[in-house]
Each structure stands twice: as C-alpha cells, then as structure tokens.
Amino acid sequence: MTGTVQRPEIERPNAFTQAHLGWTPWLEPLPEEELTEAHYAALVERSRAQSPYFRLLVRDPEILAARTRTDNDIFYNTHAGLPRAERELSATAASRTNGCLFCASVHARFAAHHSHRPDDVQRLLDEGIDGEQDPRWTAIIAASAALTATPGTFGPEHVAALREAGLDDLSIADVVHGAAFFNWANRLMLSLGEPTPPADGGR
C-alpha cells in the first residue's frame, strides 16, 4: 500500500566491503505483476524487474529511463577515454566519500575486477580517500572526492594532477561524469532503503 514506510529489522552493515551486500527498500516497490510494457521500457534491461530498487524507481518511469541511459553511456561506452577500471574507481571514491556502503561495495568489486588490483581497492575502502595509492589512482580519487564535497573543491590543480598522471581531456571528463553520477546514485541508494548483510557472511 502506498505511503507505508518499511523499517526493516536487520543487522546493519557497518564497514566498507567488497562482499555482495543486499539492499532493502524503505518504500514499497511496484509489484512485479503490476509492471506494464511502459515500465519495462523504463527499466531498459528486463532483468532489472527482479530488483526492488529498480521496481521502486520505476514508479516514475520517465526519469528512470533517462537516468539509466545516462549511467550506461558514462560507464559502459568504452570508445576512448578512461579505462573501465578507473571509471569504477571514480564511482567507488565518490561512494566512499559520501558514505554509501552499498554503492561502494558494488563498484569496488567492478574496479577490482577490471584493474586486477583488489588490494589497492580494499585500501581505498579501509583507509579512505587519503590511503596510499600510485600517482594515477591518487589523482583520480582526489578529483572524485573534490567533486563530491559540498561545496565542490574541484579546481585547476586537480586537472593538472590528472594530466600529469597521463589522462587526456576525454578521460578527465569521464572522471567528472563518473564521480558526478555517483552523487546521484549514492543519494538514491542511501535515502530510499539500506544495505543488508551478505548472504554468505561476507569477507
């Protein structure tokens, strides 16, 4: 029933992790049997009907459709620019800064998978944005955190550091978009529900 806020009785995850956290909504998603073709069109990928997060967002299909297509091009358009691993790194750094344990877990796994550097990713989760990294990751993480701060602190010095680390301007624009997009995603994930413990007990 609409207007009912859920208050799940769960053990709340309290640390950043690369484990597979779950996510449970605080508002009622649309029941799967009520989804129309217009809803499926807004979900873009049909499999997203399985996700309570996307079935909650699909209550406003117009913005969900546009948001999903924005997301896909920022992260999955691999024509030139920043490698996939480092787009996920920008997402993870923004999520670490805002404190979104769920988003950080998903995108830390993606960053680790594409970079083959799970220990460096874990150091970002454990020690935060000031943890030691190589110069290129340091520049990407610092830029993503500066874009995430309110008010923003991203300035010419961040562009200079990214160029010094070897990024061309399209790659720098990809860092900007990756971090900016997670300031959208983090706010939805943090405010419409909460992470649940990994089914396997985590790692």
Place this chain on the structure above:
Amino acid sequence: MTISSEPADVIDRLVGVRAGDPIDVLRAERPAAKANAQASYEALFAPAQPGDISPAERFAVAAWVAYLSQAPAVADFYRGHLTAVAPAIAAAVDAAVAGAVTSGPYGTYPAGPLSAEDVQGPHWQPDADLRAAVGDRLARALAHAHLLTYRPRDASPGALQDLVDAGWSTTGIVTLSQLIAFVHFQLRVVAGLTVLAGARR
C-alpha cells in the same frame, strides 16, 4: 524557431559551451550521456505526465539544492524558473538560504569501525516563517533536500515518514528523490566541465 545562440542543452548553457568548442567536442564522444542528461532534466522539469509534484515544488527544490551547494550559475538558472511560476516561493527560499548553508558531507555511520569517521553538523529544519510562506509539504521537501545534500548517510525511514506525514505519496517521494539527486549530478558536471574548459592548454 529560435534565433538565439543560447544552447538548448542545459549543461552546455550553464558551462557556456558553444558549438565546436573543445568541451562540445568532448561531450560528443559520449552522445547518449549528453542526450540523456538533458532528457533527465526534461523528465524532471517538463515531464510528459504531471506526476505527484508541482512545477513550483520542482523548481523550488532544485534552486534550494543548488544554493546549498554554492553553485551560483545553477542556482540562478533554477531560481529564474521558480520566479516565473511562483515568485512568493522564490522570495521565501531566498530568505531561508543564509540560515541553512553549511558544508558536507557529514553524518553518522552505523556503530562500528566507521564511527571514528562520524562528523557532526547541522540538522536543519524549516522555521515557522518558511512553513507559513511555502506550506508544510514543500517545507518538508526542503528539509529532505538539506539532508540529502549535506548528510546523505544520515537518511532514514523516519525522514521518509516525515514526507509521508506532510502529504507526499510514495511515487512523489521517488520523483522528489530523483530530482534532488539529479541536481547534485548536474551541478557537478557543470562544475567539472567549467574547470576543464578554463584549464585547456
């Protein structure tokens, strides 16, 4: 047909991009991101279906988020739209900004190893003057936008219950949340591309 050279794309307009500029060339490399950032703006501010949130509420919350984020070009843009549809609300939002601006993100983690990173900060609430000027429903949305702007990790079922109690439907809360979060995306793209445009070699 327009004869203005002002770009129709809102991000281009706010960055000051003209056709053929270096930033225009960069954005053309991610055409779906550019087109759908604009489509997202249109879905939230000129939706095909009116939805559970009025145009004045949409522009008031967007202007508020941009003011709180100290993003003047973006704030002026939304305030202009708000003034056109609801000048009294625009004046009330202006009057409330000074008492609400701070810096973030701050907030509290679930008790545990991250508690060392807890940072305290203001929990802003609308005063009686603002509630009288904009109504409880919009005042509660402004409080929610303040929460999501500065301390998103403090979000809670209780914050959603406050919206429900002020008359917000589940679908209205989804749209409101998307709108607040989208403006945070948009103003960061504008900020980042503006810096990049000024730092071209």
